[in-house]
Amino acid sequence: MSNNGKMTLEIFRYHPETDAEPRYQSYEVPYNEDWVVLDAINWIKDHMDGSVTYRWSCRMGVCGSCGMMVNGEPKLTCAAFLKDYYPGAVRVDPLVNFPVERDLLISMDGFMEKLEAVKPYIIRDDVNDTSEGEYRQSPAELARYKQFSMCINCMLCYSACPVVGHEEEFLGPAALALGHRYNKDSRDQGQSERMEVMLSNEAMWGCTFVGECSVVCPKHVDPAGAIQQAKAAGAQEYFKSFVMPRSS
Amino acid sequence: MSGQYHRPHRWAWWTERPGYMRFMIRELTSVFMAGYLVVFVLTLAKVGAGEALAGATPGTIEDVLFGSPHPFAEWIAEMRSPGWMAAHAVALAAAVWHAVTFFGAVPQAMPIFLGEKRLPAPVAMIVMGYGPWLTVTAVILWWVLR
Numbered sequence: 001m002s003n004n005g006k007m008t009l010e011i012f013r014y015h016p017e018t019d020a021e022p023r024y025q026s027y028e029v030p031y032n033e034d035w036v037v038l039d040a041i042n043w044i045k046d047h048m049d050g051s052v053t054y055r056w057s058c059r060m061g062v063c064g065s066c067g068m069m070v071n072g073e074p075k076l077t078c079a080a081f082l083k084d085y086y087p088g089a090v091r092v093d094p095l096v097n098f099p100v101e102r103d104l105l106i107s108m109d110g111f112m113e114k115l116e117a118v119k120p121y122i123i124r125d126d127v128n129d130t131s132e133g134e135y136r137q138s139p140a141e142l143a144r145y146k147q148f149s150m151c152i153n154c155m156l157c158y159s160a161c162p163v164v165g166h167e168e169e170f171l172g173p174a175a176l177a178l179g180h181r182y183n184k185d186s187r188d189q190g191q192s193e194r195m196e197v198m199l200s201n202e203a204m205w206g207c208t209f210v211g212e213c214s215v216v217c218p219k220h221v222d223p224a225g226a227i228q229q230a231k232a233a234g235a236q237e238y239f240k241s242f243v244m245p246r247s248s
Numbered sequence: 249m250s251g252q253y254h255r256p257h258r259w260a261w262w263t264e265r266p267g268y269m270r271f272m273i274r275e276l277t278s279v280f281m282a283g284y285l286v287v288f289v290l291t292l293a294k295v296g297a298g299e300a301l302a303g304a305t306p307g308t309i310e311d312v313l314f315g316s317p318h319p320f321a322e323w324i325a326e327m328r329s330p331g332w333m334a335a336h337a338v339a340l341a342a343a344v345w346h347a348v349t350f351f352g353a354v355p356q357a358m359p360i361f362l363g364e365k366r367l368p369a370p371v372a373m374i375v376m377g378y379g380p381w382l383t384v385t386a387v388i389l390w391w392v393l394r
């Protein structure tokens with residue numbers, strides 16, 4: 001289904017080797033009812049301007065690569081339909097709260113460091129030999145963390161969070177939700193190790209529960225909920241440290 | 249890496265999304281509630297002043313509170329002026345909004361699981377928020393009005 005109309009895309013352009021400041025460039029693209037914003041950007045890249053730089057991969061809301069600001073809203077561009085904006089113009093910016101490398105491409109370095117900081121893997125005191133079989137888990141135990149394991153690292157939540165933009169130390173919604181996901185995993189024994197990172201200064205306590213991270217999350221992970229739960233667990237851990245100071 | 253572009257800080261960030269605005273309004277409610285608490289503490293101080301005036305063996309509580317002329321009676325009369333009534337109405341609205349948004353957030357912050365199933369948010373709000381709130385309110389009302 002398409003019509004002969006055109007649609008305007010205003011794209012944030014920034015090439016560090018030539019531009020001191022970013023600018024917007026307008027492109028007229030064919031309007032196609034079943035196109036998403038990513039299709040339109042791909043069309044620009046293929047037919048009008050090969051220099052437009054951006055990330056994308058799966059085109060089906062799984063890889064988390066194509067997150068951008070669409071008319072000021074953090075969106076997966078593969079899931080943002082042109083028909084929801086037509087006949088108005090669509091302005092595409094790189095995700096806010098991240099440094100811009102080039103055009104719509106942001107630097108993920110800080111995000112990756114924060115993800116790594118929460119030790120997002122199962123930590124065990126004892127590691128069983130594989131001959132002993134897997135660590136078993138009941139469906140009820142799985143239910144405790146499954147929602148938080150659905151994150152695709154698209155970083156939309158970092159763009160929706162005002163704290164991320166103002167507090168460098170804050171680990172941010174996705175990383176904290178992932179840390180909480182492993183803390184809630186019945187096979188994991190690394191909560192206190194992880195909490196040492198999460199409880200330091202503003203790493204987690206920076207969150208003021210604005211809640212917009214959960215609103216924009218395309219996978220319904222609810223990082224805001226995860227962080228509040230982690231805060232409660234952290235407070236318990238903190239008081240426990242007075243009642244039962246760590247031996248050894 | 250050099251050459252990265254860092255967007256400027258947005259001081260008016262809270263105007264950018266309706267959700268941010270709701271957050272700021274919720275945070276602001278605490279200012280009104282803090283103001284109300286100051287008035288409440290002053291009210292308690294007036295009760296204390298009343299006891300001192302009434303001596304070591306006060307009569308009925310009504311005598312202590314409303315015997316005239318009396319700091320507490322004067323205070324209550326002052327509180328009944330339109331300005332103070334309006335201020336209390338604003339504080340009450342702020343407190344109710346704070347409570348409602350708090351109960352709205354409870355299911356997110358404190359999930360209850362029954363086996364594999366998570367208690368649906370509306371049920372959790374009643375069990376952990378509105379239910380206890382109404383119960384406590386009813387008990388206080390019963391105690392005051394009996």
